Amino acid sequence: MFFSLYEVSFRWDCSLADIAGWASQGKLTIMTGISLVRCGDAMVAGPVTLSPMDLLPLFRRSGPGPSESAMQRIMPPEASDWLIITDPPDGVPVAVADMLIRADEVFGFEDEHDLVRKATAGANGKQPYDWAGMNIALIKRIHDQGLPTTQAELIAEMQDWFAEQTDGARIPDSRSIRRRITPIWRELRSNTT
Structure with missing residues (x-):
């Protein structure tokens, strides 16, 4: 709703x-x-x-x-x-x-x-990156291990996740990942301070 x-x-x-x-x-x-x-x-x-x-x-x-x-x-x-x-x-x-x-x-x-x-624009109408999959990996990572010390570490881990999923063929730049992670990072960090 x-x-x-x-x-x-x-x-x-x-x-x-x-x-x-x-x-x-x-x-x-x-x-x-x-x-x-x-x-x-x-x-x-x-x-x-x-x-x-x-x-x-x-x-x-x-x-x-x-x-x-x-x-x-x-x-x-x-x-x-x-x-x-x-x-x-x-x-x-x-x-x-x-x-x-x-x-x-x-x-x-x-x-x-x-x-x-x-x-949804991209080749054959599909997104070029699996952002939904990254969100699941992000949630699982935070649930299992908590937040890393810095946001940069979390972004690097998500880039590694993309590399593993696509054999290194499709890895978004850190800025694109940062845009998606920053609101989550800020909210979670504000609740821990």
């Missing part, structure tokens, strides 16, 4: 800042689930839409930004106006990892902007 922002970023080969920008222009709706809050006289809990302009500071292009922020404007389902959270008075902390986009919106955006074809 939903994709995380990280999944959409990977799926579309774009930055989280791109997704936030599209949301700020009304092209995508970023949601999350919250526990009970008060908005004036109303009580709200469950799925809510987050204000894209409130989210923009989380998605800086010039360097890493915070991984969570307090949201103070929300919109419950079926509502047409933003509600201001009055209790708790500082709003609700929301992590980037907890932000979602409905699957039907993702598919509709892909159709409208021809993103599916771009993502």
Whole structure:
């Protein structure tokens, strides 16, 4: 039913800042689930839409930004106006990892902007690299051995994985792997510090 922002970023080969920008222009709706809050006289809990302009500071292009922020404007389902959270008075902390986009919106955006074809372009309509396989290898590596000391080590291991899978014939450059690993690396490192 939903994709995380990280999944959409990977799926579309774009930055989280791109997704936030599209949301700020009304092209995508970023949601999350919250526990009970008060908005004036109303009580709200469950799925809510987050204000894209409130989210923009989380998605800086010039360097890493915070991984969570307090949201103070929300919109419950079926509502047409933003509600201001009055209790708790500082709003609700929301992590980037907890932000979602409905699957039907993702598919509709892909159709409208021809993103599916771009993502699968290559010889015979296939991707030149097995990114899904790399994700599985990455998850298995982290599950079995934890994170290495540096992101560069993890990138090198994934390049080795590609080399093993293709007998050295198709190995993406480190920059391409880094783009896919960096959001995962940052999120996992932020949870260990």
